[in-house]
Structures are given as C-alpha cells and as structure tokens.
Amino acid sequence: MSHNSFGRVFRFTTWGESHGPALGAVVDGCPPGLALTETDIQPFLDKRRPGTSRFTTQRREPDAVRILSGTFEGRTTGTPISLMIENVDQRSKDYSEVAVAYRPGHADYAYDAKYGFRDYRGGGRSSARETAARVAAGAVARVVIPEVAIRAYLVELGGDAIDPAAFDDAEIDRNPFFCPDAAAAARWEAIVDGARKAGSSVGAVVECVSTGVPAGWGAPLYAKLDSELAAALMSINAVKGVEIGDGFAAARLTGEQNADPMRPGDGAPAFLANHAGGVAGGISTGQPVVVRVALKPTSSILTPVETIGRDGASAEIATKGRHDPCVGIRAAPVVEAMVALVLADQKLLHRAQTGR
Ligand SMILES: Cc1cc2nc3c(=O)[nH]c(=O)nc-3n(C[C@H](O)[C@H](O)[C@H](O)COP(=O)(O)O)c2cc1C
Numbered sequence: 143m144s145h146n147s148f149g150r151v152f153r154f155t156t157w158g159e160s161h162g163p164a165l166g167a168v169v170d171g172c173p174p175g176l177a178l179t180e181t182d183i184q185p186f187l188d189k190r191r192p193g194t195s196r197f198t199t200q201r202r203e204p205d206a207v208r209i210l211s212g213t214f215e216g217r218t219t220g221t222p223i224s225l226m227i228e229n230v231d232q233r234s235k236d237y238s239e240v241a242v243a244y245r246p247g248h249a250d251y252a253y254d255a256k257y258g259f260r261d262y263r264g265g266g267r268s269s270a271r272e273t274a275a276r277v278a279a280g281a282v283a284r285v286v287i288p289e290v291a292i293r294a295y296l297v298e299l300g301g302d303a304i305d306p307a308a309f310d311d312a313e314i315d316r317n318p319f320f321c322p323d324a325a326a327a328a329r330w331e332a333i334v335d336g337a338r339k340a341g342s343s344v345g346a347v348v349e350c351v352s353t354g355v356p357a358g359w360g361a362p363l364y365a366k367l368d369s370e371l372a373a374a375l376m377s378i379n380a381v382k383g384v385e386i387g388d389g390f391a392a393a394r395l396t397g398e399q400n401a402d403p404m405r406p407g408d409g410a411p412a413f414l415a416n417h418a419g420g421v422a423g424g425i426s427t428g429q430p431v432v433v434r435v436a437l438k439p440t441s442s443i444l445t446p447v448e449t450i451g452r453d454g455a456s457a458e459i460a461t462k463g464r465h466d467p468c469v470g471i472r473a474a475p476v477v478e479a480m481v482a483l484v485l486a487d488q489k490l491l492h493r494a495q496t497g498r
Pocket of ligand 1: 269270273378379380441442464465466470472473476
C-alpha cells in the first residue's frame with residue numbers, strides 16, 4: 143500500500159494496523175537542536191486515547207509513545223524521528239463478521255476491491271488507530287512552530303450546535319466532548335447515550351483555530367495553505383467536509399459582507415473581520431487560521447444493515463466489537479495534529495524560499 147506519507151520538507155510516514163503489535167510514525171525533515179522527549183508528545187496522545195469516558199470506544203489503550211530514533215540528550219538531531227505506540231488491547235474475535243461481510247460506509251468493500259486481501263481485524267489499516275501515529279507526529283510538529291497555538295473543539299454533535307455566545311475556552315477541557323459550551327455538552331450526553339443504547343451513531347463538526355501564524359506562510363497555487371489544510375484534514379478517517387473560514391456560508395454572502403476590511407495597525411494591518419479564515423491567495427494573512435471539519439456518523443453500528451458478503455451474496459451485518467458512537471469526539475486532537483503538521487511544513491517551506 144503506498145501513500146502513507148504526507149508533507150514536503152517536514153514529512154511524516156505512518157505505519158501499523160489496529161490489531162498488529164504496534165503502530166507509529168517516522169518524521170523526517172525536523173530541524174536539529176529542538177528540545178523533544180516523550181513528555182512533549184504524551185499529553186496529546188492522552189487527549190485522543192480511547193476508553194477515557196463512556197462516550198467513546200471502550201477499547202483500553204495506554205497509547206504510551208516511545209521515541210526510537212532522531213533525538214540525543216533530549217534534543218532532535220535532524221535525523222528521522224521514529225515514534226512507536228504498542229497495541230495492547232486487541233480483541234480480534236469481535237471482528238469475525240467483518241471478515242465475511244462488508245460494513246456499509248466502512249472501508250471493507252473498497253479495500254477488497256483494490257487489494258483483494260485485507261487485514262479485517264479491527265479494520266486493519268483503515269482503523270482510526272492509525273490516527274494515534276498522526277497525533278504523535280503532530281506533537282513533534284508543534285515543537286517546530288512554538289509561535290502558533292492550535293485549539294480544536296466540537297461545535298456540533300448529532301445535529302445540535304453550540305451557542306457561539308456561550309463559547310468558553312476553559313470549558314473545552316472540562317467535558318468529554320471538547321465542547322466550549324457547557325449547556326451543549328450536557329445535551330450531548332443524552333444524544334450520545336441515546337445513540338449508543340439504540341445501537342446507532344451520530345456525526346459531529348470540529349472547528350480548529352490556529353493563532354500566531356505569521357503572514358506569509360503558504361504558496362500561491364499548488365501548495366496553497368488552504369489546499370494543503372484541506373488535503374490533510376480530508377485524509378482523516380470519516381471526514382466528509384472541510385471548510386476554511388466561512389466556507390460554504392461565504393457563497394451566500396455579498397462581496398461587501400464577505401470583505402475583511404483593513405485599517406492601519408501596529409506593525410501589521412488591523413483586520414475588522416475574518417471571513418477568509420486567515421488565508422488569502424493561498425497565503426496566511428496573520429489572522430487566526432480557522433478550519434471546520436464535518437465527520438460522518440460511525441459506520442460500525444449494532445443496528446442490522448443490508449449488505450453483501452465477500453462471496454457477493456446478499457447478507458445483513460450488525461457490527462459487534464467496541465466502537466465510538468460518535469467518531470467526531472476523538473477526532474478533535476487528530477484535527478489539531480494535522481493542522482500542526484501542515485503549519486510546520488509551511489513554515490519550513492517559507493524559510494527555504496525566502497530565508498525568513
Ligand atoms: C478518532 C476516530 C475514531 C473512529 N472510530 C471508529 C469506530 O470505532 N468504528 C468505526 O466504524 N469507524 C470509526 N472511525 C471511522 C473509520 O475509521 C472510517 O469511517 C473508515 O476508515 C472509512 O473511511 P472513511 O469514513 O474516511 O470513508 C473513526 C474515525 C476517527 C477519526
């Protein structure tokens with residue numbers, strides 16, 4: 143299987159399957175001399191880890207990361223950084239039905255159509271276990287861009303949106319949904335409990351804001367900052383839509399409504415709005431970079447769904463095993479990681495071309 147790498151100057155490759163002995167990432171192109179130990183990476187993995195609340199999969203994984211190469215005496219050496227996370231809580235027998243029949247909405251049929259042979263245990267390579275490796279690589283990216291703060295949170299779950307007027311940054315880490323609105327988080331408990339008890343699942347929308355990105359990162363055409371972000375975010379499992387700034391809503395505005403007026407500021411322009419989401423002409427403007435990601439409802443559900451077997455005969459599948467009733471919840475740290483990986487790459491690309 144090819145295409146397991148992402149990035150240009152700051153480039154990472156992930157490896158591993160859901161029920162293999164371990165998974166991980168190799169990060170190449172990281173500048174030398176940066177302070178990096180496991181303690182810089184582990185807190186981000188702990189945010190994505192499964193089994194931390196009743197609202198996520200009950201698979202118990204410590205997701206403890208080990209740095210196998212690329213650092214010496216707590217600093218990066220400029221050589222490939224290899225990161226490894228062991229899988230310790232596999233239950234492959236839960237997936238026997240996935241071996242013989244395809245889960246509609248999951249990758250089972252498409253993998254068989256392409257490769258003709260697949261590791262079905264826990265979804266194999268198509269499992270979002272792989273996103274643990276992205277989160278580890280994303281933590282390395284963050285040490286390359288200390289000037290940037292990246293924050294992702296859920297703004298909608300099961301069709302129920304937060305109240306933007308109730309946005310409280312401190313609330314994001316106080317509830318199991320990465321939700322900035324305490325009242326919405328309380329409502330979401332009932333929504334996710336209801337979906338799980340019904341053997342169903344729900345979708346979500348994750349928003350991510352990056353502050354401190356200087357003006358000038360990105361490129362005008364084929365490595366636009368927004369197209370790189372879109373590619374990175376669309377590569378996350380279950381993502382079905384990406385918006386930059388106002389996104390689709392911009393299509394319903396007039397030119398004057400959508401403008402981000404500028405005034406002279408203190409060393410940099412003062413923008414009066416940010417409909418563009420911090421990117422214009424593919425290049426950062428110095429405003430916060432705002433992206434939104436739509437995640438579909440989990441396709442592995444207990445409710446029986448019509449399907450076909452590997453033999454082509456009609457069948458019905460009710461997926462057992464341990465699954466996230468809303469994959470969007472644990473996607474928030476993954477979104478942050480992918481944004482960090484793109485921004486670190488863009489910073490190094492900008493430096494390579496301009497010397498700044
Ligand atoms: C954090 C996270 C956790 C996920 N957990 C599950 C899960 O428990 N069960 C499941 O069927 N899909 C889960 N998914 C989604 C599948 O991995 C994904 O739907 C599948 O690989 C097919 O790819 P696609 O949805 O991008 O087409 C999860 C996705 C993310 C981002």
